[in-house]
Structure formats: structure tokens, C-alpha cells
Amino acid sequence: MEDGLASVGIIANPQSGKDIRRLVALASSFSNHEKVLILRRVLAGLEAAGVKEAWVFNDGDALGAAALDAGHRRRRRPMRARLLSFSLQGDGEDTARAAALMRERGAACIVVLGGDGTSRAASRGCGNVPLVPLSTGTNNAFPQHWEGTVAGLAAGLFALRPKAYAAQVRPSKRLRIRLGDATETALIDLAVLRGGYAGARAVWDVGRIESLFLTRCQPGGLGLSAIGASLDPIGPDDPEGLWVEFGGGGRRSARKVLSPIAPGLVVAAPVRCSRRVGVGESVSCTVAGERVLAFDGERERVMAAGESFVAVLERDGPRVVDAPAVLARAAARGALARPL
Numbered sequence: 001m002e003d004g005l006a007s008v009g010i011i012a013n014p015q016s017g018k019d020i021r022r023l024v025a026l027a028s029s030f031s032n033h034e035k036v037l038i039l040r041r042v043l044a045g046l047e048a049a050g051v052k053e054a055w056v057f058n059d060g061d062a063l064g065a066a067a068l069d070a071g072h073r074r075r076r077r078p079m080r081a082r083l084l085s086f087s088l089q090g091d092g093e094d095t096a097r098a099a100a101l102m103r104e105r106g107a108a109c110i111v112v113l114g115g116d117g118t119s120r121a122a123s124r125g126c127g128n129v130p131l132v133p134l135s136t137g138t139n140n141a142f143p144q145h146w147e148g149t150v151a152g153l154a155a156g157l158f159a160l161r162p163k164a165y166a167a168q169v170r171p172s173k174r175l176r177i178r179l180g181d182a183t184e185t186a187l188i189d190l191a192v193l194r195g196g197y198a199g200a201r202a203v204w205d206v207g208r209i210e211s212l213f214l215t216r217c218q219p220g221g222l223g224l225s226a227i228g229a230s231l232d233p234i235g236p237d238d239p240e241g242l243w244v245e246f247g248g249g250g251r252r253s254a255r256k257v258l259s260p261i262a263p264g265l266v267v268a269a270p271v272r273c274s275r276r277v278g279v280g281e282s283v284s285c286t287v288a289g290e291r292v293l294a295f296d297g298e299r300e301r302v303m304a305a306g307e308s309f310v311a312v313l314e315r316d317g318p319r320v321v322d323a324p325a326v327l328a329r330a331a332a333r334g335a336l337a338r339p340l
Contacts, residue, residue, distance in 0.1 A: 006159040007053035008046055009084075009102030009129075011095055011122060012039055013114035014061035016137040030136045032061055035113055038134065038148040039067035042111050045152020047079045051159055055105055057098040058083040060090060092121035099125030108159035109321050111151060116142045116223065116296040120187050123174070123318040130158075130169050130319035141188045141216065141225045142172070142296075146323045154323035157330050164333065168325040172236060173215040173279065174317030177293070179309045184295055187318070189214050189224045190311055191294040192285065203294045206261065206269045210291065212244040213283060213311050223297055227259040227269045232276065241313040243283050244274040282312040 012035050039056070046054055056064040068081055084101055088094050095114070099122045102110055109130045112122045115137015122131060132155045133143035146154075158165045175186040190213040191203055203209070203224060216236045217228025228234065228242045247270035256268035277283060286308040293301040293309070303309070330336050 006051065006108040006162075007055060007102075007106055008051055008155050008159050009055045009057075009099070009105075009107035009110035010039060010042060010064070011057040011098050011102075011110060011112045011114075011118075012059060012063045012067075013095060013112075013118040013121075013136070014059050014063055016114035016118050032063055035063050035136055036066045038113060038136070039063060041148030042134075042152035042155070043067065043079075043081060045149045045154070046156040046159075049153050049156025049160060051156040052079055054079060054081040055084045055102050055107060056081055057095075058085040059094070060088050092117065095121035096125040099123075099129075100127070101125075103127050103129045108162055109155050111155050112143070114143065115140050116188050117298045119143055119318070120185065120296045123185070123187060126318055128319065130321045132321045132323060141218070141221050141223055144323070150327065151323050154326040154330075155321060157335060158321050158326055161335075164335075165321075165326050165329055168322045168329055169319050170237070170322055171315055171319055172317035173241065174314055175213055175215060175241070175311050176314050177295075177309055177311045179293075179301065179303075179307070184293075184301065185317075186213075186215070186295040188216065188296050189294075191224055191297075192287065193292040193294060193299065195290060195292060203297055203299060206246070206259075206267050209246050209269075210287075211246065211285065212242075213277070213313075214242045214244070215313065215317075217242055222260055222262055224261060226261050227257060227271070228274070230257045230259045230269075231271065231274050234276070239279045239315070240276045241279075242274055243277050245272045246270055247272050277313050279313050279315050282310050284308065284310045 058064050111132040113134045113136045119133045119142045132151050135143035135145050175190050177184040192210045193208045214225050214228040217225040217234050219229045219233055234242055257271050259269050260266045287303050289305045291303045292299045
């Protein structure tokens with residue numbers, strides 16, 4: 001990749017941070033106006049780094065278009081920022097397709113605004129192109145709470161000289177779930193829920209959870225991974241995940257574990273047992289009745305009684321640009337210094 005000519009992709013999910021947990025918990029909405037401001041800050045960081053080209057996803061709520069409309073008037077450097085447009089479906093496949101098209105257009109990295117589900121969708125299309133995931137969702141175990149300007153500057157520095165910052169890109173774990181002839185993935189968690197209907201996609205009722213498979217579970221976060229963090233914390237770089245089985249359905253629970261699974265919602269999850277699962281190991285499950293599988297906190301797949309799945313913990317998840325580490329490396333090599 002030639003220095004100075006790299007491009008960066010930017011994807012914002014207008015639906016992130018707006019699910020049913022605004023009604024069942026105390027989660028606040030992440031407004032589209034704030035997302036537009038973050039997009040503008042990312043663009044400012046890219047320009048400051050010297051990036052010449054950016055592809056911005058033309059989402060259904062026109063966040064990308066709004067960000068570029070204001071940015072053009074204040075642009076001081078000749079960065080060409082263009083909207084990436086295609087026919088939208090109105091679901092996660094839009095994010096996956098946007099990431100794939102950005103990869104095809106030569107993006108060195110892709111900045112993604114959303115929660116765990118948005119990052120999961122982007123990972124389906126980005127291939128080997130690393131992500132810069134920014135938190136604008138409810139469950140944010142995978143995205144990071146980096147300020148937009150900082151993320152844009154780091155993304156730009158990486159895009160211009162990826163070899164210089166190769167050590168600041170880290171691999172991530174993920175679950176690969178085989179269901180007959182179909183395959184699904186999850187970056188943070190796979191949950192098996194009792195019942196035969198998906199309903200609202202977000203998961204908040206722990207009484208319905210039968211089992212849970214986590215790639216990471218760090219204290220201080222929200223979502224289903226917080227249950228694992230209360231049991232046996234596992235970091236994103238640890239070569240293990242956690243399998244948890246829950247009480248209920250007539251079985252006596254061994255203990256209840258206090259966990260913050262959503263803003264303002266702390267529950268006592270009835271855990272029967274848990275065990276660590278190494279990278280490369282699998283967990284098999286045949287459901288006794290109708291069940292729903294949730295991937296990264298969102299219900300998606302309904303299973304009939306007697307159906308099975310196999311979930312494998314892998315180390316080939318999307319690569320992630322560590323923005324603070326890139327800036328530290330840039331400072332050490334004098335890349336942020338400018339002549340007077």
C-alpha cells in the first residue's frame with residue numbers, strides 16, 4: 001500500500017442505542033445528532049493525519065450525508081470524502097455489505113459506530129481489514145469508548161503506514177456456530193433462550209436463558225457478558241472463553257450471581273455451573289424444546305425441539321486497531337511532530 005494514498009471506511013448504524021432496553025431498563029437513547037457529531041470528529045482526525053480519501057456509508061437515516069454536508073465547508077485539507085450508496089435492506093446486512101464494499105475499494109481500516117451487533121455485522125464483510133469500533137450502542141463489550149477525533153487520527157495514521165503500526169492491531173476471538181448446513185458467528189456471546197419466538201431482539205430477561213457461551217467477560221461492562229464477569233472474568237486476549245448453564249425449568253440452582261446486564265438493571269442470575277473453554281474447543285447442544293438463539297445480545301434463530309448446534313471458540317475474529325496504542329507508537333517514532 002503506497003504511503004499517503006490509503007483510504008478509510010466509516011460506518012454508522014442509525015439504529016444502535018435505541019432498542020427495547022430504553023423501556024425495560026434505564027438505558028438512555030444515543031441520538032442520531034450525536035452520531036453525526038462523532039462522524040465529523042472522525043473525519044477531522046482523518047484529515048489531520050493526512051488521509052486523502054474516506055468512504056462514508058450512506059445509511060438509511062442519512063447520518064453520513066449530514067456529516068459530510070458540514071464537513072465540506074470547513075475542510076482545510078484535500079481529503080476526498082465520498083458517500084458509499086447502495087440499495088438498503090434496513091437490517092444488519094446493510095452494515096455487512098458496506099464493510100465488504102469498503103474492503104473492495106481498498107480501505108485500510110473501517111471505523112464502525114454501533115454496539116456489539118453492529119460490530120458483528122461489520123465483521124461479516126470486512127475480511128482481513130481491521131476495524132476501529134466506537135461505542136454507540138447499549139451492549140458495548142466489543143466496541144471501545146474512544147473519542148471520535150482520537151479514533152479518526154489513529155485510524156488515519158494506521159491507514160497511511162499500516163506496517164509501522166502492525167503491532168498495534170490485535171486479533172479478536174469469536175464463536176463459530178454450526179446449525180445443520182448454516183453457520184453463524186458471535187463476537188461476544190451466544191445465548192440459548194427458552195421459548196419459540198424471537199419477539200423484541202434484545203435480551204434482558206435472564207429467567208429465559210438456558211445457557212450462555214462467552215468469548216470474553218470483563219468486569220465493568222454491561223450485557224450478558226457481565227454475568228460471566230461476575231463468575232470468572234476472561235479478557236479479550238485470554239485464550240479461553242466461558243460456558244455457563246443456568247437454573248430454572250424445575251432444576252435447582254446452585255447459586256445466584258449479581259450482574260448488571262443493562263443500564264439500571266442489576267439481576268440475580270440463577271447459575272447452575274460454568275467452565276472455561278479453550279480456543280479450538282467446541283460445545284455441542286441439543287435443545288429439549290423450542291429455543292431461540294441470540295447472537296451478541298440479539299435474538300435471531302428459532303430452533304425446534306431436538307435440533308442441535310455446535311459452537312467453536314476461534315481466534316480468527318475481526319482484527320482491531322488499538323487507537324491509544326497507535327497514538328503512543330506514533331509519538332515514540334516522532335510521527336506527530338511537525339516543523340515550526
